[in-house]
Each structure stands twice: as structure tokens, then as C-alpha cells.
Amino acid sequence: xxxxxxxxxxxxxxxxxxxTPAQLLAVARIGLSEAARTRPDGLxxxxxxxxxLRAAAALLAARARPAPxxxxxxxxxxxxxxxxxxxxxxxxxxxxxAAGAGKRAAAEAGIPRVVSARxxxxxxRAAEQFVSVVETALGLAHQPTxxxxxx
Numbered sequence: 504x505x506x507x508x509x510x511x512x513x514x515x516x517x518x519x520x521x522x523t524p525a526q527l528l529a530v531a532r533i534g535l536s537e538a539a540r541t542r543p544d545g546l547x548x549x550x551x552x553x554x555x556l557r558a559a560a561a562l563l564a565a566r567a568r569p570a571p572x573x574x575x576x577x578x579x580x581x582x583x584x585x586x587x588x589x590x591x592x593x594x595x596x597x598x599x600x601a602a603g604a605g606k607r608a609a610a611e612a613g614i615p616r617v618v619s620a621r622x623x624x625x626x627x628r629a630a631e632q633f634v635s636v637v638e639t640a641l642g643l644a645h646q647p648t649x650x651x652x653x654x
Contacts, residue, residue: 512567512589520564524641527561531634538627545610547623551630552607555600558637559586565641566590596633
């Protein structure tokens with residue numbers, strides 16, 4: 504991680520999140536909870552993938568700084584590509600979630616049976632782990648609520 508803001512990797516300003524890393528991680532945790540309660544496999548898969556996306560955005564918000572505005576905009580860049588630039592130690596995570604983006608889009612579009620129960624459950628577990636990895640990387644480790652104590 505860069506020690507000085509001038510050393511932080513740059514990304515196009517229009518792709519930087521407008522929320523703080525802590526806010527994005529809180530939204531990611533809410534998304535994980537919603538995914539865990541969602542029964543249709545495709546929707547569970549999509550919700551888990553979106554939670555991971557929000558965690559990746561939290562890392563971008565914390566580690567990247569806006570690049571000078573180019574004369575013209577380049578093509579849209581995936582958050583997963585930007586994550587690899589900002590946090591190369593998370594390349595494998597970025598590749599894993601980038602590979603699932605098409606399935607997420609198909610599931611969100613309502614295409615039936617695009618995702619199996621096993622795939623949805625596996626992605627949910629991976630997203631939970633990824634969110635924890637990002638929280639730890641940012642020094643914002645999550646404190647799980649004990650069962651029965653959530654208000």
C-alpha cells in the first residue's frame with residue numbers, strides 16, 4: 504500500500520466511488536445478509552457478486568486517487584481490472600469475480616437456470632471471504648454479531 508497519496512495509483516475520476524470505504528463495506532455486509540436470505544439461486548448469486556463488487560469499490564475508494572481528466576473518455580473499465588491495478592495482491596480475487604460477471608448479468612436479467620444452487624452458495628461463501636479480506640486490508644475488520652443479540 505502506498506505510504507503517500509502522491510504514490511497512490513490513479514484511476515479515472517468518474518469511476519471512483521462517492522461513498523467512503525466504511526460505507527461501502529457496510530453496504531457490502533448488508534448485501535451478503537440479503538444474499539444469504541435469498542432463495543432463487545440466480546438472485547442469491549447476483550446479490551453475493553454485488554456485495555463483492557462493493558467491497559472492491561471500498562478498496563478503490565481507499566487506495567486510488569483520481570487521474571487527471573483525459574481529453575476524451577476511454578472505454579469503460581471493469582472494477583475488477585481497476586482492483587488489480589490498485590491492489591495487485593488481490594489479482595486472483597479480481598479474476599475470480601470478473602469471471603462471474605456474465606453469470607451475474609444473466610441472473611439479473613432473469614434467465615432461468617443460469618446458476619445452480621451450488622454455484623450460488625459457492626459464490627456467496629467466496630464473497631463473504633473477500634469482504635473480510637478487504638476489511639482486513641483496510642484495517643476495518645468486521646465484528647460479527649452474535650446470534651440472538653442483533654437488535
